[in-house]
Amino acid sequence: MRFLPHVTVATIVEHQSRFLMVEEKRDGRIVLNQPAGHLEANETLLQAATRETLEETGWHVELQTVIGIYLFQAANGETYQRVCFSAKPTSHDADRPLDEGIIRARWMSLDEIVDNSAQLRSYLVADCIRDHLNKPHYSLDLIR
Incomplete structure (x- = not known):
């Protein structure tokens, strides 16, 4: 059987020390995530990230x-x-x-996100924010 991972994108949007987060219903619970979603046919990763952010947050x-x-x-x-x-x-x-399943988009401080860590959709949500704050960033030219 072939291994076929799902390709997804996520966007960290920070403004005035607050992060754009999405509250969504997932498996019967309300979770927090960055604007994120799946790559669709015939779009680039960059297009997918901007599209998902718009669809989930406005x-x-x-x-x-x-x-x-x-x-x-x-x-x-x-x-x-x-x-x-x-x-x-x-x-x-x-x-x-907003997309189906999205309750609302909200701007949250890092402290608010940490205080709600049990509500994060996955550990990747926190990992991406930590990496955004503490690790090198790479040019969009990395994506070909």
């Missing part, structure tokens, strides 16, 4: 850097390869309907 963003590439095995046995980007917000479409 925020238009400008991607800035690549934070990292992560491999994650979920509890259900599925494997995900996540490419995480940093971005700056450029405008907000407050009237835009």
Whole structure:
């Protein structure tokens, strides 16, 4: 059987020391995540990251850097390869309907995220924020 990991993207949007987070329903509970989702056919990783951010939060963003590439095995046995980007917000479409399952987008401080760590969708949420804050970032040219 062929190994076929899911390709996903996530975007860390930081503004005035707050992070754009998504509250979503997942497996009967409410979890916190960055704007994130799956790569779709015929789109680039950069397009996927900006699209997912807009669909889940109503925020238009400008991607800035690549934070990292992560491999994650979920509890259900599925494997995900996540490419995480940093971005700056450029405008907000407050009237835009959000994706199904998204409760709301909210700006949270690092302390608020840490205080709600039990609510994070996976450990990758915190890992990406820590890497954004503490590790080198890479040019978007890394993505070919």
